[in-house]
Amino acid sequence: MNPGDRVRVERGGVANEGVLMPSTTADHLVVKLPGGYNVGIDRADATVDVLERDAHDVAGAGAGEGDSSTIEFDDDLPTVSLISTGGTIASTVDYRTGAVTAQFDAEDVLRAVPDLAGRANYRGRVVANILSENMTPAVWQDLAAAIYEEIEAGADGVVVMHGTDTMQYTASALSFMLDTPVPVVFTGSQRSADRPSSDNVMNAVCAVEAATADRAEVLLCMHGSSSDDACALHRATRVRKNHTSRRDAFETVGAKPIGEVEYESETVSFRRDGPERGETDLSIAPDLETSVELVKFTPGMNPAALDYLDDAAGVVIEGTGLGHVATDWIDRIEELVEGGTTVAMTSQCLEGRVCDRVYDTGRDLLDAGVVEAGDTLPETATAKLMWVLANRSAPAAAMGESLVGELQPRSVPWT
Template identity: 35%
Template structure:
């Protein structure tokens, strides 16, 4: 008996349809995407539905929360796995948001496309097939939500979009892919890692976390502006998690005022440091001011982790351990 896999559509390039001027936007339903992929019924019994039909750039944390709710409902209804199609602009964020909010006993696999459905060599069908194959492997649930792209499977924590337009757009700089799909078989490279799961809040719509990118010559103006509206701030610091002295001063004032600040690195890979550099803006100084460092978590994902943690009422230091 074949497993039942639910394919949920949210939009993106994999669903794109051109308008009269030849400009593409989300249009195809999940069912149409499944039909276009062909021969998936040899792998699983496919059931499809749509959660959104929007471009990846329009995705919000509340949309991600709604996707998590829908996944939970499909799992409760008895499916064997869930595949989610999504725009690639923000897919690395959504897959990590789901890792934070979902703890389900079946595989959850996200995928998308870099080439338009009408283009020669459209990759959406092949990526969807890879995702469905992975979703039939019940043991992959232990890895948390995965991203399937170009026959590779990536962990939510590490995967990032590294190129704007190439089909091989995704990579995990810290670890490489967690697995591959070859000849219809899943081959994993390592055992499951620690879970990123925090819990499913009632909503993410009422919790705002801003991301401030640090550059040479930055001052505290953006930190101060963010603190006026945000419930928390993530700083993408230089190197091992550093800021200019004036930014550090602003961080200290913001933390003292009750707004949590998490410092990540703007680098593509590597952890924030703990006790190597002193002086204003060094990691030891920022820690002394009350900032929390993100460790190996990239800034985009640290922002989501802080947002979910605050929405759950969790202690920030607890969810960003050293």
């Protein structure tokens, strides 16, 4: 028997049927079940029947140093650059070592998601291979440079594969750093490829379809519902991950998603206007001021919590309601502003907008020099403040302006 054979393994009165996978130990068999999960079985006292030879092409099973494959270029198809930063969607198991890795090229992606074949010509590129909680502004800058280079080299669209936990931060940061004439689409996966409920195939396919659409901005493409019917397209600066594990974890805050991709019909549609393909000249402004902190105010919180921010260039506060903190915070905030720190106020409520002109506390905060960030999401405001501090002569004023759709002019019922 060899990896790729369909086998039936019996041990201890339990039978498992599936595809034999390479094993990292001599004492165990690894069988991929029809539902997608792998099961490890102790070889001792196990009986194995081979049901079908070479029933499955096992990715990574036979690859060796010097092996190569090519993808024939089709002049009639657009070219999409697939860029990986790590995360579940870009991870595959190397069964020779048992390790999970995101070191892939275009051939690896097509082997893992064969549904992508025939939709575009692909180029694969790895910018980082990290868990998304380890994402940093330095990687944002590397990613911006990579996307710029891919578009400059002729890519008709870019798909960024990213871990979902911090994808909203990266996508919003790239919105400020890049002016793009083609779609830049972030996508990820809530559930790994070996799970029957994995969302990686549909998200990847829909992201590629969006990357070839007539749009030119940074988008985020993920399941629009718990079903496999359509992916939602979110503006990168207005989206938030609002569930830990659901496939439709991402939501546009304060509005409906700006568009969607129907999976079966491969139809991309937009419900709101936006920059069209080719309308914007490619440019990059990658500088960031990384000395920026996001602080969440809680009742009774000691204003001394701000003491470590004396040297910060910027602070984003998640205040209560319309954008408030306790009265005993105000003097400390004023000291920060007078020391040169830009302090922007957002709300923990997410829906609605900051307005510090209603109550005395809000008016005192404005007198202390706090900048209202309107309905900008706290995570987006953090990335924005990093960018405007490095690229705008009047960063405080810029925090009150909508630069790339992060701040809606009005809070109205969803449209």
